[in-house]
Amino acid sequence: MNLREKLLKYKSKDLIEVAEPHSDYTHEAKTIAIDIIKENNAFNFKKEAQLFWVEKIKKDIKSVLNSKEIPKSHFINESEMRLIIKACFENWKEEQELFGIDTTKYWVV
Numbered sequence: 001m002n003l004r005e006k007l008l009k010y011k012s013k014d015l016i017e018v019a020e021p022h023s024d025y026t027h028e029a030k031t032i033a034i035d036i037i038k039e040n041n042a043f044n045f046k047k048e049a050q051l052f053w054v055e056k057i058k059k060d061i062k063s064v065l066n067s068k069e070i071p072k073s074h075f076i077n078e079s080e081m082r083l084i085i086k087a088c089f090e091n092w093k094e095e096q097e098l099f100g101i102d103t104t105k106y107w108v109v
Contacts, residue, residue, distance in 0.1 A: 004032050012043045016052050021072045034074060049075035050084065057088040065089065 019033040
């Protein structure tokens with residue numbers, strides 16, 4: 001089984017993960033994954049890529065913010081990536097506020 005046959009069995013989300021610049025796959029695997037994505041019109045890969053990046057950024061929000069660099073993507077432009085990061089950051093901020101300590105319980109009278 002060659003690499004192309006193996007990648008043809010991957011789901012669209014997995015193909016996007018292979019094709020993105022940050023992945024640890026070989027250049028050949030990335031090129032084949034991009035070719036498969038371009039050939040396959042059945043999936044909305046832009047939507048799949050957005051979902052992939054939302055999950056990835058939610059998982060690694062601190063490292064994305066600390067790096068101060070917008071992650072690169074083959075499928076999403078920089079302005080869309082900024083919107084995804086902003087939405088994930090706002091969601092993360094809300095979650096952090098929920099974990100805050102309620103100091104009103106510990107007031108000394």
